[in-house]
Amino acid sequence: MSKRFIQADFPLYEGTKVPHLRISEGDTASCVLLPGDPGRVDLIGQLFDEYSIISSNREFKVGTGAYKGNPVSVCSTGIGGPSTEIAVLELLRLKAKCLLRIGGTGAIQEGIECGDMIINTGSVRLGGSTGHYARPEFPAVANHYVVQALIEACEELGCRYHLGIGATTSSFYHGQGRTVGPYNYSSDIIDEMKSLGVLNLEMESETLLTIASVMGAYAGTLLVVHANRITNQWLVDYEEAQMKLCQVALHAVTKLIARGVVQ
Numbered sequence: 001m002s003k004r005f006i007q008a009d010f011p012l013y014e015g016t017k018v019p020h021l022r023i024s025e026g027d028t029a030s031c032v033l034l035p036g037d038p039g040r041v042d043l044i045g046q047l048f049d050e051y052s053i054i055s056s057n058r059e060f061k062v063g064t065g066a067y068k069g070n071p072v073s074v075c076s077t078g079i080g081g082p083s084t085e086i087a088v089l090e091l092l093r094l095k096a097k098c099l100l101r102i103g104g105t106g107a108i109q110e111g112i113e114c115g116d117m118i119i120n121t122g123s124v125r126l127g128g129s130t131g132h133y134a135r136p137e138f139p140a141v142a143n144h145y146v147v148q149a150l151i152e153a154c155e156e157l158g159c160r161y162h163l164g165i166g167a168t169t170s171s172f173y174h175g176q177g178r179t180v181g182p183y184n185y186s187s188d189i190i191d192e193m194k195s196l197g198v199l200n201l202e203m204e205s206e207t208l209l210t211i212a213s214v215m216g217a218y219a220g221t222l223l224v225v226h227a228n229r230i231t232n233q234w235l236v237d238y239e240e241a242q243m244k245l246c247q248v249a250l251h252a253v254t255k256l257i258a259r260g261v262v263q
């Protein structure tokens, strides 16, 4: 049996394809939307003028096309820090300049309703994956141009939105204070974060914001509220909310391109 090898530090398939996303430089736009769920990569395509899925490998699905004449790509990250690190690093390797997470989240303040939008200006780094990139005191902060474009996009499209700090965890159940059994190891996470004024819990923003920041790229996070953990409500009919999320994100991207922040 023959054994073939390529270099292991950053292996490239067929000479040019990054190993997990399986795409090459030039396949994607410089602005990429990042949902966790691969299903959202298909869903958002309805809003584009032209759109095609160009790869699908593990949790990573990539679509690319044009929205109102602007080149935009979409790449799912999967759930959590480790797979998000892979997607972000491979996109940056392909010369992406602006990465915008479009995801779902659980709100932890009473006044935030399911279906509302949240723009996180920064994330509490509870997830763990970015400890490989920066010491714990390093802040995970969104780029201010991206935050401004998201605010304007929410206002122009008439969406209720909340602006502030979120927290990223590496666990959906116990790490977000859900009851999983007879013991409660970390059940005070909601009270602790709520008392600090943190708006919401989710699982990827910390990774995106920290890595983009240290690598010199622009990043931001737009989330739609899937659940409110204080009122104990989980939105079942979620597709309409996700479509709104995608519309707002694409509207923000057109602003960033028109302003020359990204091409």
Ligand SMILES: O=P(O)(O)O[C@H]1O[C@H](CO)[C@@H](O)[C@H]1O
Pocket (backbone or CB within 6 Å): 035, 036, 037, 078, 079, 080, 102, 103, 104, 105, 172, 202, 203, 204
């Ligand atoms: O809606 P997405 O982007 O998948 O994000 C949220 O949903 C997942 C948990 O259900 C986690 O990935 C969380 O961050």
Ligand SMILES: O=c1cc[nH]c(=O)[nH]1
Pocket (backbone or CB within 6 Å): 104, 105, 106, 107, 172, 176, 201, 202, 203, 226, 227
């Ligand atoms: O409660 C929630 C809802 C969506 N995503 C999360 O990570 N948590």
